[in-house]
Amino acid sequence: MLEQPAAAALVEAFANTVDVEEDSDEIATPKGLAVWLHDRGLRPARNAVPTAAHAAYLVLRAGIREQLGAHVGDTPDEGLVAAADKVLAEHPVLVTADGTLVTAPGLPAEREPLVRLAIAWSELTTTGDAVRLKRCAEHTCGWVFWDVSKNRSRRWCSMKVCGNRNKSRAYAARTRTRTSAG
């Protein structure tokens, strides 16, 4: 099953709202978050998301990105993961009779998309598909990608760019060691 499930596509898009290489963040501001949620069809309103809710989205994203980094062997920042877990605990979801997860009634509108993201993430971890979603092992990149390889062995978003960048740096390090030793 290599085709990317909708839940993975959503989590991937959310995780990639920050671009480490470009040093940009689409949802850095409450207004930016509102635009992103609206464009993804997650929220009908376009007005800025209230500050407290905005902060919760950023905490959730940081925690998810840490866990996606763990899928390429990085050690996750436990503080960031715990903070995201706390946000998730504050936004309980309901399980319907057929096992579907839904948002609880009475949830403020600006937090509903957050719960939909949480549900998508929960689906991925439950099905085991989450392991295919990874944060590029090249830290100056940090792009989140869906690993379609049969044995789920990819560590870089693009072997051409990040894989080679990593290899040439390792090569340069080896050469330097050799020079200084000789």
Ligand SMILES: [Zn+2]
């Ligand atoms: Zn990369």
